[in-house]
Amino acid sequence: MATPHIKAEMGDFAPAVLMPGDPKRAERIAHLLMDDAKLVNDVRGMLGFTGTYQGKPLSVMGSGMGQPSISIYATELFSQFGVERIIRVGTCGGIAPQVKVGDAVIGLGAHTDSAMNTYRIPGVHFSATASYELVRAAVDAAPEGKQVHVGTIISRDHFYLPTQTPIDVLSKYGVLGVEMEAAALYGVAAEYGKQALAVLTVSDHLMDHSADMSAEERETNFHTALDMAVAAALS
């Protein structure tokens, strides 16, 4: 049955959903991977597609930007449409010095400055972690010769932060990169006993902006991350 944000029926989504932030990227990925991709959602322009990849059912849908937005879609997909795993395929800003623009990052755990997981379990600082099985499948599928980093990321609420973020401190703590959705996605997956992972392409570096990607490159330069995300989705 349709939900407030997804006009589809049970069975319209595959058990595995790839979820980029940008709905245009969702459309691009759907047509890149699947000859038989069918539009299953367009409420608010949040395009969702389902088809088959190498004979297995697969869906791709945008999440929008930020933790409230991905939480809405993840909650509805997990609770109303039989979805079992969501793999975010996004971009992140590099923080750790070894992480370079164009590398891929697998988000093992996500720190956050958001309150979205704070109230889940009273008195507990929730640990937002990816599903081990998905991490393992993604790591196993890392393409030879590509730089793939596995570790913690931070999911921030602000893109344009009005106060100084201690990037150097985050770097000291081994945080690989910054994005805006994974912590909430991992929280929703835990709530519903489902699986989640974020596989990210480094689009810019917070310590050195000399090699940052353009908007167009951010939309198209995601193939290493996508290969690993698909492998995890269909594992």
Ligand SMILES: O=P(O)(O)O[C@H]1O[C@H](CO)[C@@H](O)[C@H]1O
């Ligand atoms: O490229 P996507 O998946 O949208 O991810 C990153 O880009 C957006 C900010 O520009 C945020 O959604 C952030 O998490």
Ligand SMILES: O=c1cc[nH]c(=O)[nH]1
């Ligand atoms: O949230 C994000 C995503 C990409 N790059 C950034 O600097 N921040």
